[in-house]
Amino acid sequence: MPRPLVSVVLPVRNGGALLAAAVASILGQTLRALELLVVDDGSTDGAVAALPADPRLRVLANPGRGLVSALNHGMQAARGAFLARMDADDESLPTRLERQLALLDAEPGVGICAAQVEIVTADGPPAAGNRAYQDWLNALTRPADIRRELFIESPLPHPSVVLRRAAWERLGAYRDGPWPEDYELWLRAAAAGIGMAKPDGILLRWRDHPGRLTRTDPRCTRRRLLELKADALARDVLRGRPVLLWGATDTGALLHDRLLAHGVAVRAFVDLDPRKVGGRKRGRPVLPVAAARAHADAFILATVSQRSVKPAIRADLAALGRVEGEDWLFAT
Known part of the structure; x- marks a missing residue:
């Protein structure tokens, strides 16, 4: 043949x-x-x-x-x-x-x-x-x-x-x-x-x-997928950049833990919920959206998985001057 x-x-x-x-x-x-x-x-x-x-x-x-x-x-x-x-x-x-x-x-x-x-x-x-x-x-x-x-x-x-x-x-x-x-x-x-x-x-x-x-x-499982993503992000995307996690969620906490294991510097969480802003997650501060401007050197990983809110997150990050794929990504 x-x-x-x-x-x-x-x-x-x-x-x-x-x-x-x-x-x-x-x-x-x-x-x-x-x-x-x-x-x-x-x-x-x-x-x-x-x-x-x-x-x-x-x-x-x-x-x-x-x-x-x-x-x-x-x-x-x-x-x-x-x-x-x-x-x-x-x-x-x-x-x-x-x-x-x-x-x-x-x-x-x-x-x-x-x-x-x-x-x-x-x-x-x-x-x-x-x-x-x-x-x-x-x-x-x-x-x-x-x-x-x-x-x-x-x-x-x-x-x-x-x-x-x-x-x-x-x-x-x-x-x-x-x-x-x-x-x-x-x-x-x-x-x-x-x-x-x-x-x-x-x-x-x-x-x-x-x-x-x-x-x-x-x-x-969700945990295994998140671990795989965190490993690839730390190795191939972040390359030493500090991180802000957009969404003080349980998924964000899991991602925080895995990134930390790779030596990634997670500075803070960012959230819209006034009940969360001002608190702490995994020992990191939970900041309002506007505060992200002060962390221009940090890569933002959005950990909010609902598809319906992703357009609003994209709009918020664009308003902060962020470019998707260059200095921020959805991680869920």
């Missing part, structure tokens, strides 16, 4: 009835020059053995155990110039890979191309929280937008991504740690200056269900 243009890595453990549809959605792509590597992570349900024969399909046994091991094994076996991801319970629309490679061809500064998604459930449309999350994900298509909101939460749906091989080799393998392996990789990519983007239009049906790893895996 000729060397494929794209290698698609699909790890699976007991994919059940959904696996066949996920595989068919890749083998049915309009871009035909691909290989699909199904990495079996100890399945016992017979779904992998029941997959149809296709010269572009290779089934690999994971020599280790777990998702990160399976992902790295598939990436190491991949032969394509581009490396794509797929999950066993999702469905790629037919033009997904063709559209993503067109973007990568047109934009050499982009090393990772994800996709806009439709979140689907067995019970119909997703709940309001997932609809808001979907809208947020799909609004972030350009590299500057993704980089600006990278620390709110992971802006790239993992099963939708395509990476240039050069970007993958520069970043190295997925890391197996107490946090989501995909988000950790995107944070490293941003630190390395690798652009991330998405073409316009839904290209993946992303299935939500009670057994989804983001709901069940302890690596995906």
Whole structure:
């Protein structure tokens, strides 16, 4: 078989009835020059053995155990110039890979191309929280937008991504740690200056269900995500700058603790609530918004997670002469 243009890595453990549809959605792509590597992570349900024969399909046994091991094994076996991801319970629309490679061809500064998604459930449309999350994900298509909101939460749906091989080799393998392996990789990519983007239009049906790893895996808890973000902020963004935490919240307190462990100088919290202003949080003063002007050298991390109030926070910080991405960011 000729060397494929794209290698698609699909790890699976007991994919059940959904696996066949996920595989068919890749083998049915309009871009035909691909290989699909199904990495079996100890399945016992017979779904992998029941997959149809296709010269572009290779089934690999994971020599280790777990998702990160399976992902790295598939990436190491991949032969394509581009490396794509797929999950066993999702469905790629037919033009997904063709559209993503067109973007990568047109934009050499982009090393990772994800996709806009439709979140689907067995019970119909997703709940309001997932609809808001979907809208947020799909609004972030350009590299500057993704980089600006990278620390709110992971802006790239993992099963939708395509990476240039050069970007993958520069970043190295997925890391197996107490946090989501995909988000950790995107944070490293941003630190390395690798652009991330998405073409316009839904290209993946992303299935939500009670057994989804983001709901069940302890690596995906709020605390673990915050620790991962704090580590990357301290290492790659702050670089010795003191910090003001915008929002005297419980999340702000957790971020304070993790940043402090990295030696970051957290000067104070900033809050609008008059009941909090003048008090202390984690031993730091809680300042009114206007007082932030006296700390022009400090980087501001906003820790208020409600999407509805983010425009007001942006307006307040703009009024203080702050530029998002240069001297302040949302951290939740």
